[in-house]
Amino acid sequence: MAVQPGPNGRVKLNITRRSFLKAGATAGTLAALGRPTGSLAQKRPGAEIPWYRTGTIETTYNNCDMCPWRCGVLVHTVDGVVRKIEGNPADPKSRGMLCARGQGGVSFVYDPDRLQSPMIRTGERGDGQFREVTWEEALDYSAAKILAIRDTYGPESLAIFGHTSGDFWFTDYFAQAFGTPNAAKPSSSLCLSPREEAFKLMTGLAVGGHEPVDWDGLQCLTLIGSHIGEDARNTVMQDFSNAWARGARVVVVDPRFSSVAAKADYWLPIKPGTDTALLLAWANVLIDEDLYDAGYVADWVAGFDDYAGHVSELTPEWAEAITEIPAETIRTTARVMAENRPRSAIMPGRHVTWYGTDTQRMRAVYAINALLGAYGRQGGMYFNKSAYLEAYPHPPFAVAGSSGGCSAEPGEESDELPLGPSGKARADGARTSFLRGATAMQELIDPMISGEPYPIKGLVTYGVNLFNSIPNVPRTVEAVKELDFFLAVDVLPMEHIAWADVVFPEATFVERYDELWAVPYKTPFISMREPAIEPLYDTRPGWWMARELGIRVGLDNYFQWETAEEYLDKRLLSVGSSLEKMRAQNGVIVQSGKPYLEDFGEASPFTTTSARIELYSEDLAQAGLDPMPVYEPTEEPPAGFYRLLYGRHPVHTFAKTQNTPLLSDLYPENELWLNQRRADEEGVTSGDRVWLENQDGARSGPIKVKATQRIRPDAVFMVHGFGQQSAGLSRADGKGASDTKLQTRYKLDPISGGAGMRVNFVKLVKEV
Amino acid sequence: MAMAFLLDLGRCIGCQACSAACKTGNELAAGTQFIRLIEQTRGEFPDLSGGFTNHRCYHCADAACVNVCPTGALYKEDGLTRTSRDICSGCGYCVEACPFGVPEMVDGLSSKCDGCADTVRAGGEPWCVVTCPSNALEFGEREEIVKEARERVTAMRARYPKARVYGEDEAGGLGVVMVLPDDPDVLDLPVDPAPGALINTWTGIVQPATLALTAGATVAAGVMGVIARRNHMLELKALEEGEEA
Structure with missing residues (x-):
């Protein structure tokens, strides 16, 4: 069934969004309208006169740093003050629209709690006692400490943790030049790793930052634990809304009646931790009822017979007993998915580190998509292509990049881990405690304490909220105490700042140039970031800090440019462009992609040994792991406990935005979603404050109860990122409860190194 | 010329971009919001339905607030x-x-909300409409908006048989014409919003x-x-x- 309200489901009134704040426009056109009169000169709740009439509007190009999605934006300033950030209509992702967090960018910049000056610690770690110093002193001091670590222990002894859009300069560029393979991003092992490793194992390809769902022709979307709307990625909300309005079927698998579950045609309130059983049963139905795409499977899928045999007994009845989803619902949804193939896919999702069995679950997801014939088919899943852009010429790196960044490029994975200059591989246990994948941040904490396999004595964090992202916080605190040197780069005085030896205050995204962003997409594109205003206070851009620090530790040859413009123009020359030319074409360079099978001619897009999608993995079999996904039960909550689930709120990102004035105003503290019946039994009602205690006795701060029908009785849910403890955060300090601090344990995924975090249980404490 | 918003509660996914854009565009002080989103849940687990309603000015043609205002404000x-x-x-x-x-x-x-009178005069759309990622908000001549709302409702009935337009005639005709997935009383909207x-x-x-x-x-x-x-x-x-x- 498909209903057609219009092309792409888009309303016919306005083909493009109409903001009067045009790129590069000045107040000229507005001035012509004259000063506001009558009702316009009113005493507004916010301003006497609309801000855009108070002076000349200047517009610069940027990509938003309020979440990792990085929509292209226009930053409007009036008389040197940023007043409004809007989506850039030319940007393939924002298309002129922007989410609440992006709108909050202005108040992120002008948050009075920002770090203002470089600082060196004067008290004990954790005291938060610092003296303000010059950049010269902060840089010289840090360089001396880093060199001392390098000379005593080797460069591998410096760990670099980076997050958010400027982390390239530290986690990728500086780390590789300096020679440490221990550079990690939370976006890997605390988020995406299982998704990426599963896809590489099966197809040889990367999913890439942007799940390549071919929304335009999609007829059936299946979500497993993806929360479109709460996870407010702008483009995905747009694409989902259009597909939904066009009549695309929506199947949502979630223990919680999420915003998107409320839009679904089928909501499957699955028992947490049992998704793989559902996926195997779906495969059973697709094969048993002959609903799969036999032609596609014959051409593009290897190991089908093995998989068919593997799932032949895994019936919906088998899965019903595990998942608590009725067998008939499992059959019906499988049929709906198949009726719409190949314009039917399960979206890979983003945060998938749940139970430590996550790579196998993701393989079961991709197996369904393969049976539906979705990969490389219109309306299914397209193939991402990276934008072409040459690197700035630099001497060979001391350590290969596959060890550091968010995920290794396909083909960079090898049996041999890249070694640092002292001949040491990563300290995170790759190849021993887990098989493969990008550096696992949480596995670098133990070496700081134990000194095994070798000591990590130095730590640089860039934008990582250290105590509000990595599970087992007590262990992280202990590790930080053991360090010889800890440098923290951040915009705000996050909780871990009090533990740093040196603090570098960073200029926000609207105050700095940054690395160009070559985006893998259906239409690959290059996005730019330029400053709208000078850095506030005594802050500096990340690239400047990395360069100054690099020069001081003997990496001059890697930093041969003087200014960011020089660096960026050199790179842009490789695509016949420049900053000036990019500005003239609305701040974005769009290239053409190769989204579908037919774009590869006779060749295969899949880069596995068989050049097909491999349902059976020889690599895993050789490593002694299950070559096909097997359902492994996860531990059940003890009596009186609930499984702790966590997720997103549409106006917040990770543990980054809780202090941002606008966003704090919209959602100041998180709530505890508790099944209404359970709430009645517990004797609590919405608005009551309770404490949570986990299976290991860890206690949260007080959190407001949200008694709701929207969640299963065996689990509770809270928005991630709250419960931060930092006196310097005037709005976020002590607001709500921290899920991370209740995650004293995690389960390591033996394939990807991901940290499964949904293995913690909490009980309610009504009085303390 | 009568202008109007279209508000499609089928499409609205509760992301609050509208509230934020309104607050930044109009530079509203902390604590002030012209648009608030309210989560609605009907039924008992696991037999549920729900969505979001907007608490915002609906710009009634026969506006009680205008009728009672003693100063013409x-x-x-x-x-x-x-x-x-x-x-x-x-x-x-x-x-x-x-x-x-x-x-x-x-x-x-x-x-x-004053319908972003000034930004519209300057050639733009209201801030909330410009930013809405779900295309749940539109702005234009009321006649066109009503037509669009009817078309959306027709399409939506394939999924929600009770889908209907709200605000075409209610309170003399609202300036926010809504596409509802269900009856107004189910969505906590007054069936007859007359003062x-x-x-x-x-x-x-x-x-x-x-x-x-x-x-x-x-x-x-x-x-x-x-x-x-x-x-x-x-x-x-x-x-x-x-x-x-």
Whole structure:
């Protein structure tokens, strides 16, 4: 069934969004309208006169740093003050629209709690006692400490943790030049790793930052634990809304009646931790009822017979007993998915580190998509292509990049881990405690304490909220105490700042140039970031800090440019462009992609040994792991406990935005979603404050109860990122409860190194 | 020319980009919001339905707030309900009269969405419409908006058989024409959002007198204004009690 309200489901009134704040426009056109009169000169709740009439509007190009999605934006300033950030209509992702967090960018910049000056610690770690110093002193001091670590222990002894859009300069560029393979991003092992490793194992390809769902022709979307709307990625909300309005079927698998579950045609309130059983049963139905795409499977899928045999007994009845989803619902949804193939896919999702069995679950997801014939088919899943852009010429790196960044490029994975200059591989246990994948941040904490396999004595964090992202916080605190040197780069005085030896205050995204962003997409594109205003206070851009620090530790040859413009123009020359030319074409360079099978001619897009999608993995079999996904039960909550689930709120990102004035105003503290019946039994009602205690006795701060029908009785849910403890955060300090601090344990995924975090249980404490 | 918003509660996924864009575009102070999203849940686990409603000015054609406003601070223009805070006396009648409970007193003055009168005049769309990632919001000539709403409803009935347009005629026709996935009462919207008999009585009898009184008070002194407001409230309360009796 498909209903057609219009092309792409888009309303016919306005083909493009109409903001009067045009790129590069000045107040000229507005001035012509004259000063506001009558009702316009009113005493507004916010301003006497609309801000855009108070002076000349200047517009610069940027990509938003309020979440990792990085929509292209226009930053409007009036008389040197940023007043409004809007989506850039030319940007393939924002298309002129922007989410609440992006709108909050202005108040992120002008948050009075920002770090203002470089600082060196004067008290004990954790005291938060610092003296303000010059950049010269902060840089010289840090360089001396880093060199001392390098000379005593080797460069591998410096760990670099980076997050958010400027982390390239530290986690990728500086780390590789300096020679440490221990550079990690939370976006890997605390988020995406299982998704990426599963896809590489099966197809040889990367999913890439942007799940390549071919929304335009999609007829059936299946979500497993993806929360479109709460996870407010702008483009995905747009694409989902259009597909939904066009009549695309929506199947949502979630223990919680999420915003998107409320839009679904089928909501499957699955028992947490049992998704793989559902996926195997779906495969059973697709094969048993002959609903799969036999032609596609014959051409593009290897190991089908093995998989068919593997799932032949895994019936919906088998899965019903595990998942608590009725067998008939499992059959019906499988049929709906198949009726719409190949314009039917399960979206890979983003945060998938749940139970430590996550790579196998993701393989079961991709197996369904393969049976539906979705990969490389219109309306299914397209193939991402990276934008072409040459690197700035630099001497060979001391350590290969596959060890550091968010995920290794396909083909960079090898049996041999890249070694640092002292001949040491990563300290995170790759190849021993887990098989493969990008550096696992949480596995670098133990070496700081134990000194095994070798000591990590130095730590640089860039934008990582250290105590509000990595599970087992007590262990992280202990590790930080053991360090010889800890440098923290951040915009705000996050909780871990009090533990740093040196603090570098960073200029926000609207105050700095940054690395160009070559985006893998259906239409690959290059996005730019330029400053709208000078850095506030005594802050500096990340690239400047990395360069100054690099020069001081003997990496001059890697930093041969003087200014960011020089660096960026050199790179842009490789695509016949420049900053000036990019500005003239609305701040974005769009290239053409190769989204579908037919774009590869006779060749295969899949880069596995068989050049097909491999349902059976020889690599895993050789490593002694299950070559096909097997359902492994996860531990059940003890009596009186609930499984702790966590997720997103549409106006917040990770543990980054809780202090941002606008966003704090919209959602100041998180709530505890508790099944209404359970709430009645517990004797609590919405608005009551309770404490949570986990299976290991860890206690949260007080959190407001949200008694709701929207969640299963065996689990509770809270928005991630709250419960931060930092006196310097005037709005976020002590607001709500921290899920991370209740995650004293995690389960390591033996394939990807991901940290499964949904293995913690909490009980309610009504009085303390 | 009558303008209107389209608000599609089928598409709205509750992301609050509208609220944030409104706050930044209009630079509203902390605590002030012209658009609030309310999560709705119906049924018992696991048999649930739900979504989001918007709490925002619906720009009634026959606007109770305009009818009761003693100073003309609330008035109709281009089919939308504008606000002139510089002539608001702070009496708060609009707060009580609105069948949707929308206007709020901010710094002692009536405060609500004015349809981004100024940005529209400058050639743009209201901030919330510009930013909405779900295409749940549109803005245009009311006639076109109503047509679009009907088309969306027709399409939506394949999924939600009870889908309907709301606001085409309600309260004389709203300036926010809504696409509803279900009946209005199910979505906590008044089936007939006409202002209560209280308001009709009041506008017929009391308003002419109070208008003069308030104007006088405003000219005379702030103190007088406060007294006038207190008097208004007493009158209103008396009327209310009369209604109940």
